[in-house]
Amino acid sequence: MSGKHDEKPGFRFGWRGSHYPGQPVEELWLAVGQDPDGTWCFDAYFIGRTTLLGGAPRAAAFAQWLLASPTEGRYEKEFMLVDGEPQSGSRRLTDGTRLTVELLLGREEASGPEYLQVLLSGEIRNLAFEVCAPLECQQLPRAELEAAAARLLTSCNQGLF
DSSP, rough: OOOOOSSSSSSSEEEEOOOSSTTTOOEEEEEEETTSSEEEEEEETTOEEEEEETTHHHHHHHHHHHHHOOOSSSSSEEEEEEEEEEESSSSSSSEEEOEEEEEEEEESSSSSOEEEEEEEEEETTTTTEEEEHHHHHHHSOOHHHHHHHHHHHHHHHOOOO
């Protein structure tokens, strides 16, 4: 795992991992930020940029969720970043796809490492879908995640990207 991230405003968090079990290790990432035209977007490995309809307030809530101190023991908490929102303009999603992006942060054992999972699901032409191989950072570098979240919160407050 690399824990690499961009130093630009907004949130970009990357790690090395395999999206599908048994497949080669690759650079995986997720990002939230604002395009030059003012549109807030979510981006993740294999899905491409998609609209974040909640804009700066939704991005700020996500950053605050990431910055909340984890419990010492075993835990899992979730955040719904995108909730069934219709998408357009993505090179990888058909226009009109209703996308749901749920993030999980947790720890399986009291003394174990934290993990981050990105779960994607939705609906296209009235047919539900779920990506069964979530993006998963199995050993979360907390300091790097918090630095990326702090940059996002600053971007939300300044309206920059």
